[in-house]
Amino acid sequence: MPSPLLILFRALAAALFHECLTSHAMSLELREIHKHFGPVRANDGITLTVEAGTLHGLLGENGAGKSTLMKVLSGFHSADSGEIVLDGKRIELASPDDAIAAGIGMLHQDPLVFLPFTVIDNFVLGSPGSWLLDRRQATDELAGLCERYGFNFDPDIPARLLTVGERQQLEIIRLLWLGARVLILDEPTTGISADQRAKLFATLKALAAEGMSVIFVSHKLEEVADLCQRVTVMTRGKVVGDAELPTPPERLVEMMFGQVLDTHERDDVPLGDSNLKFDSVRTASGLLSEEPISLDVKSGEVVGIAGMEGSGQDTFLRLCCGMRTPTKGTVSIAGNDLTDQHYREFLDAEVKFLPAGRLEEGLIEGLTVTEHFVLTDRDTNFVIDWDAARKRSEHLVDQYSIKGTEASTAESLSGGNQQRLLLAMLPAKLKVLLMEHPTRGLDIESADWVWEQLLARREDGTSIVFASADLDELLRYSDRILVFFSGRIIGELEAAATNVDEIGLLIGGRKAGAEGIPT
Amino acid sequence: MTRTRMTTVLLPILVVLGSMAVLLLLAGTNPWDPVRTIVEGSIGWPPFEGGSGRKVGDTFMLWVPIALASAGLIVTFNAGMWNIGIEGQIIMGAIAAAFVAREVSVSRPLLILLAILAGAAGGMLWGLLVGVLRTAGGVNEIFGGLGLDFVALSITTYLIIGPWARSGVASTSGTNPFPDDALLPSLGGSKLSPLAIAIAVVALLGVWMLFRGTLYGLKLKAVGRNRPSSFLMGIPTNRYLLGSFMICGALAGLAGTSQAIGFHHKLIPAISGNFGFLAILVVLLARFQPVWVAPISFFFAMIAVGSPGLSLRLDLHGSLGGVLQGVLVLSAMLGLGWAAYLARRRATAAAESSNE
Ligand SMILES: Nc1ncnc2c1ncn2[C@@H]1O[C@H](COP(=O)(O)OP(=O)(O)OP(=O)(O)O)[C@@H](O)[C@H]1O
Numbered sequence A: 001m002p003s004p005l006l007i008l009f010r011a012l013a014a015a016l017f018h019e020c021l022t023s024h025a026m027s028l029e030l031r032e033i034h035k036h037f038g039p040v041r042a043n044d045g046i047t048l049t050v051e052a053g054t055l056h057g058l059l060g061e062n063g064a065g066k067s068t069l070m071k072v073l074s075g076f077h078s079a080d081s082g083e084i085v086l087d088g089k090r091i092e093l094a095s096p097d098d099a100i101a102a103g104i105g106m107l108h109q110d111p112l113v114f115l116p117f118t119v120i121d122n123f124v125l126g127s128p129g130s131w132l133l134d135r136r137q138a139t140d141e142l143a144g145l146c147e148r149y150g151f152n153f154d155p156d157i158p159a160r161l162l163t164v165g166e167r168q169q170l171e172i173i174r175l176l177w178l179g180a181r182v183l184i185l186d187e188p189t190t191g192i193s194a195d196q197r198a199k200l201f202a203t204l205k206a207l208a209a210e211g212m213s214v215i216f217v218s219h220k221l222e223e224v225a226d227l228c229q230r231v232t233v234m235t236r237g238k239v240v241g242d243a244e245l246p247t248p249p250e251r252l253v254e255m256m257f258g259q260v261l262d263t264h265e266r267d268d269v270p271l272g273d274s275n276l277k278f279d280s281v282r283t284a285s286g287l288l289s290e291e292p293i294s295l296d297v298k299s300g301e302v303v304g305i306a307g308m309e310g311s312g313q314d315t316f317l318r319l320c321c322g323m324r325t326p327t328k329g330t331v332s333i334a335g336n337d338l339t340d341q342h343y344r345e346f347l348d349a350e351v352k353f354l355p356a357g358r359l360e361e362g363l364i365e366g367l368t369v370t371e372h373f374v375l376t377d378r379d380t381n382f383v384i385d386w387d388a389a390r391k392r393s394e395h396l397v398d399q400y401s402i403k404g405t406e407a408s409t410a411e412s413l414s415g416g417n418q419q420r421l422l423l424a425m426l427p428a429k430l431k432v433l434l435m436e437h438p439t440r441g442l443d444i445e446s447a448d449w450v451w452e453q454l455l456a457r458r459e460d461g462t463s464i465v466f467a468s469a470d471l472d473e474l475l476r477y478s479d480r481i482l483v484f485f486s487g488r489i490i491g492e493l494e495a496a497a498t499n500v501d502e503i504g505l506l507i508g509g510r511k512a513g514a515e516g517i518p519t
Numbered sequence B: 001m002t003r004t005r006m007t008t009v010l011l012p013i014l015v016v017l018g019s020m021a022v023l024l025l026l027a028g029t030n031p032w033d034p035v036r037t038i039v040e041g042s043i044g045w046p047p048f049e050g051g052s053g054r055k056v057g058d059t060f061m062l063w064v065p066i067a068l069a070s071a072g073l074i075v076t077f078n079a080g081m082w083n084i085g086i087e088g089q090i091i092m093g094a095i096a097a098a099f100v101a102r103e104v105s106v107s108r109p110l111l112i113l114l115a116i117l118a119g120a121a122g123g124m125l126w127g128l129l130v131g132v133l134r135t136a137g138g139v140n141e142i143f144g145g146l147g148l149d150f151v152a153l154s155i156t157t158y159l160i161i162g163p164w165a166r167s168g169v170a171s172t173s174g175t176n177p178f179p180d181d182a183l184l185p186s187l188g189g190s191k192l193s194p195l196a197i198a199i200a201v202v203a204l205l206g207v208w209m210l211f212r213g214t215l216y217g218l219k220l221k222a223v224g225r226n227r228p229s230s231f232l233m234g235i236p237t238n239r240y241l242l243g244s245f246m247i248c249g250a251l252a253g254l255a256g257t258s259q260a261i262g263f264h265h266k267l268i269p270a271i272s273g274n275f276g277f278l279a280i281l282v283v284l285l286a287r288f289q290p291v292w293v294a295p296i297s298f299f300f301a302m303i304a305v306g307s308p309g310l311s312l313r314l315d316l317h318g319s320l321g322g323v324l325q326g327v328l329v330l331s332a333m334l335g336l337g338w339a340a341y342l343a344r345r346r347a348t349a350a351a352e353s354s355n356e
């Protein structure tokens, strides 16, 4: 039984805490921010005001300089010139610590969570106190904040058991606990489920109502329209426009790209022979172990994969490319049985897998664009002809409109341009292309362009299998959609004959009653 | 650009020299005296003129194993591996070469060729073992390497007091000298062997070429920086890791060969001279650049040859050598950190000035 004194103390602490959160709304002003990387003007004189207690959207095409600006604001980069003014006072940010001390907290796209640590350890990590931490008190405060925002964590489980969305929630309340009153979110919705997104948005709205200023970077116009009150649009390091929301989306697109885009309609390609065939495939235990999967993907076909994160899609894609070996059943590529073969044999059979982690499982930090092309070009000789390689690389940089040069290192490219590089590295001839979130982080124009390139591959008989969290993307580009739920395929739908609602229900594990979906 | 690289390499060395000078001042000596003693004791004073040919030859013959081991380590470092097992690889190279020198009797050129090949093979095998432990057994290469270093050292000691013991007395001072036919041909009056030097130079050039111009080198670099990405690109990562250990092991084995049939002319327990560990320092100071390995190795070879004169010529206590080494390593790390900091600052400054 907690003593009455403790209860009183806690109530007092909570009241004080609430006071802190609500009383200091801050307005934020950026004046003439310049940040250049060598010849690249990532931020070229940005001036921007964020009113206290508002949700402010930041839009812009890939490489526009959004992440750079946010990193300047959160102390990760120091600006070459320009001022940051908070509540009328000019502040200097030399490090993320300074920013947090000033009340500015940034949520990175991949939340910086120490995975082996427990939730509570992650929570108290980086707290500025110079005295010993009171773990009990921290646990109580964590519980208080969770209750307040409707989150639910067990403080003692390791953080790696949290989903990406939960890691974000943990990071948000940690920043709040540290006293953040300006919250920056850089593309927070790319790796999380629709449910988690809804929850995130509700939280952000609640925070804004309490006086928090939120800057929200995204490529998705609907999200910005849903969430924000104002929006600023950036292009090539400059601000090109501001708008109060709601605003017609076409206007925003025009600001971003200088024109209204017409999206390419997908045209049908006749399907050919079987390219990827599963015959009663299952794994020994865990995901995909309950029901055997049988599936036939024809050449020229596009199969979309829907489902909540961790419902078995990863395992499925890895079974398709030999990174996992099934315990039962057979996997064939273009009629050849490759069941017990490994990734390299699948690669030789023209099967290629692009996982979601761009810098973790795709590109190599420290190597240049040209070096990446050399590594993936099948025709490179033992002694590299660097002149020829550079020429070829410049050509590809141009062809795929990668913002950067042949000598840029992978990590210096913006998120969207890293994605373009990955696509430019794909072999010319492929039987099966497997992808996780192919347009994650791409702006609308780029995403459209990427799909145009991908769909063109169907003419050569390539089959595409891709997982995405974006239901519109799934519906728009797939022939067929497989919905995964808790380790099995719960539904298989013709893309032309279904809709967002039906898929949404299936993703949640419920079947739309009378439709008679095959199981 | 080249200037930047110059300072990042030179700065740590200057820090090392500076801290040694301070240490010597504290010990009550004029810092210039030991420098002069070392130079005089190795390559003579004035350099290459006043000294004895024997000492100059010794200096070059210690440069050979340090440079070879460093060349090897550049390969494993690029593959992302800390090949601490290099000491064992040097020792096994020496043992293999010693075996040929002792047990095989063929014509002289053939015998030397065989000894060199055996030395390379011995080191390569020991390197491969570290690699196999790492890739197949999941044993961290640092621990595996340390273990194998110890095993190699035990084998030498066993051979020296056991099967290869000196006739009559069994002592740890080493085996009988090898037959003359098995020794590397050297210039008159010294141990200086043009063949050994040629091998070291070729090795450094080879490693430079490997990472400058070949697909194999680029793939090794890719594996070292990001194994999952490399795997997905279709690079057989384990095979490349094993390859790096084999290349490094072979070069270390050659270093051991040079020690055995080029310098000591017999097998002794301390045959490696700790040059494997020293080479780790050399490679870090040289920033993984083969061009810089050559002079830095030479600098250390000079110290190795010239420093025994310190306690004789100057009244410095013997233990100061150990202190010196410790300070050397620490200040090298400090200097490296400082250089990295300056390089970062300079990069930012360059970015800023290019705005104007
Ligand atoms: N560390 C760096 N070194 C060199 N160039 C960089 C660095 N970081 C960013 N850039 C360059 O600055 C420009 C802006 O990048 P930034 O990451 O801010 O874009 P972004 O608007 O976030 O794009 P995306 O939507 O693709 O994430 C890009 O051209 C990028 O290549």
Ligand SMILES: [Mg+2]
Pocket (backbone or CB within 6 Å): A066, A067, A068, A414, A415
């Ligand atoms: Mg970005």
